Amino acid sequence: MKARHLPNLLTFSRLALAVVAFVFLHLLAHAEGRPEAIRSHAFIAFWFYLVAVATDFLDGRIARRYGWVSALGRVADPVVDKVLTLGGLVFLVASPFLVRSAPFAPRADAYGELMPAWAVVVILSREFLVTALRGLVESRGKAFPAEWSGKWKMTFQSIYVLVILGAAGGVPAALRLGFLSFAWEPLVLNGLFWIVVLMTIWSGASYVARAVRLLGDGEA
Template identity: 40%
Template sequence: MAKVWNVPNTLSAARIVMAVLCFAALELRLPAAALVLYVVATATDWLDGYWARRFNQVTQLGRILDPFADKLLVCGAFVYLAAEPTLAVAPWMAVVVLSRELLVTALRSFVETAGGDFSAKWIGKWKMALQCAAIIAGLYLLIETAPRPEWLGLVFRVSLWGAVLLTLYSGVVYVRAVASFALSQHAQRPDA
């Protein structure tokens, strides 16, 4: 049990709990609390990956928990932001994010079941960074009592559009990689 619930897996599980609390705070119209929870949860994403690699604590459970926590945080936040009329996040943007995440999860399952490696690519990391920047700026803009510098609205719009475009592009990158993997697997079969 100690090997399964190591530091990275505990952080990923905590991130799932923080995501649920973040969405509860948004439902209760407490955007400042949601923002704090989201920022802490996002920081633990970096920490759990670093810890797992640094101390060789990569586990099968971690390979499930970590991406699930990431997808829950990002997809859930995009749904909430799209439901907020003051932010003007088009619902199709949330659909793009959700669709890409579901597709990549299915592709990961296919590749790893076939014995392949489906490690994150740099484009996926940049996509996540832009998504988090958009969500953090959006959550801040929901705080009615917070000062709203003009540049923050611009940061929100640019990071939002950048996140959506990079989400689409990274989906294409992963589809191509999996197609290449599938072709190589097919070529290696004796009956091919």
């Protein structure tokens, strides 16, 4: 394998890791009422999801540093990112009972829903909108590259999924890092949820503004 293919290899390894994480998230979604199963499935899903997220930061950094950016990578990277983040969020919607499981159960009322369906609809709508805008702008011969707001959006979405999986899977306790339990204090976790929603909206608005500018000022 030539070294310049490493970023693409990392991208597709991220997809494979995401699929494995989704298998355990699927098992988690069917583990209601079985505390040990919830804990074990969430624990395993957490680690696969974490490594998958880590590869996203590696492939782009390597591609830019060594000039190994490719047409395949430009297409595959954002698609795999969407599969990873949206898949994780959808499986959280499919597991509403988690809020009534450890360690969330004692303060379940303070959390409400860990991932309400409406929030995923907002996130999906943003993705469809940006994809449509990119296609429209690029059909006019203009570049419409990803913005850092999109990366920040994905980062917060991924952190949110990881916090919930880590809490449900008992990851901090297993690592003897109990102080990390602050991450699922109701105020912190609810705040992180709203950051995810607002970052999604802000990122989408940023792309819309740029598309309107390109399409409306005669440059597109």
